[in-house]
Amino acid sequence: MKLEDLVYQIRKKKSFLCVGLDTDLNKIPKQFLQLEDPIFEFNKAIIEATQKFCVAYKPNIAFYEAYGLKGWLSLEKTINYLNENYPEQFTIADAKRGDIGNTSTRYAKAFFEELEFDSITIAPYMGKDSVEPFLEFKDKHTILLALTSNAGSVDFQTKSFEHQELYKEVLSVSKTYDNAERLMYVVGATKAEFLKQIREIVPNSFLLVPGVGAQGGSLEEVCKYGMTDNVGLLVNSSRGIIYASSGTDFAQAAADKAKELQEQMATFLN
Numbered sequence: 001m002k003l004e005d006l007v008y009q010i011r012k013k014k015s016f017l018c019v020g021l022d023t024d025l026n027k028i029p030k031q032f033l034q035l036e037d038p039i040f041e042f043n044k045a046i047i048e049a050t051q052k053f054c055v056a057y058k059p060n061i062a063f064y065e066a067y068g069l070k071g072w073l074s075l076e077k078t079i080n081y082l083n084e085n086y087p088e089q090f091t092i093a094d095a096k097r098g099d100i101g102n103t104s105t106r107y108a109k110a111f112f113e114e115l116e117f118d119s120i121t122i123a124p125y126m127g128k129d130s131v132e133p134f135l136e137f138k139d140k141h142t143i144l145l146a147l148t149s150n151a152g153s154v155d156f157q158t159k160s161f162e163h164q165e166l167y168k169e170v171l172s173v174s175k176t177y178d179n180a181e182r183l184m185y186v187v188g189a190t191k192a193e194f195l196k197q198i199r200e201i202v203p204n205s206f207l208l209v210p211g212v213g214a215q216g217g218s219l220e221e222v223c224k225y226g227m228t229d230n231v232g233l234l235v236n237s238s239r240g241i242i243y244a245s246s247g248t249d250f251a252q253a254a255a256d257k258a259k260e261l262q263e264q265m266a267t268f269l270n
């Protein structure tokens with residue numbers, strides 16, 4: 001998907017919500033467990049309930065890999081369902097990959113061509129030659145982990161490296177990569193106070209912001225410091241939406257949560 005099409009959808013729906021499909025058989029309503037493919041059927045119900053209120057879906061690949069071949073099939077059916085029925089939705093393979101160049105090329109093929117995702121999350125640790133293979137794909141986007149939402153982010157990301165913190169180094173160095181206009185960055189909603197400085201380095205890049213809802217990040221803070229003229233934000237919530245209820249009303253509860261976030265987002269968009 002082209003970035004301008006994503007921005008068009010955001011403006012049209014007054015939403016920059018990304019629904020995280022972190023589907024766990026231990027958490028989905030019990031009635032799904034009797035079905036042939038409970039993960040796909042649950043995802044389908046969540047997509048139907050929430051698609052009006054969001055502009056993106058992010059299946060976290062770990063939740064599919066955990067079930068082996070069956071999980072991969074559920075993932076494939078989910079991305080195909082999205083691409084066939086809701087091609088206007090931006091799709092994110094939350095895979096957190098990255099390896100030497102020829103291996104990264106194979107990861108890119110897996111997620112951009114075999115499973116037709118619009119974007120993928122990538123760990124930048126291995127540097128330029130591990131990231132650039134993903135950037136070769138036209139109209140695909142590579143979302144680098146910059147400042148993550150978890151407690152362990154202080155172990156390396158906020159430590160100083162030469163003259164600045166490592167996460168700032170990731171932002172400024174990656175801007176020099178070939179096809180850097182296809183880069184986006186992950187910044188945790190729990191790290192909203194850093195957004196002002198982040199915007200000084202990447203004033204226009206899209207940021208994927210997970211960590212509102214279950215992890216306690218504030219949407220208001222994220223918007224205050226992170227929003228650009230082009231919006232520049234995709235805010236993800238996974239558990240807070242998809243497990244809003246574990247009863248038979250799960251779809252309505254998910255829709256209500258997504259709508260609540262969308263309505264809050266609308267107040268920040270002009």
Ligand SMILES: O=C(O)c1cc(=O)[nH]c(=O)n1[C@@H]1O[C@H](COP(=O)(O)O)[C@@H](O)[C@H]1O
Pocket residue numbers: 020022060094121147148149150186187188210211212213214215236237238239240
């Ligand atoms: O790359 C991510 O999506 C990600 C980065 C990060 O810094 N923090 C983070 O929580 N995530 C992912 O975002 C989702 C957050 O889920 P909830 O906390 O349930 O909304 C999970 O799939 C995480 O793996």
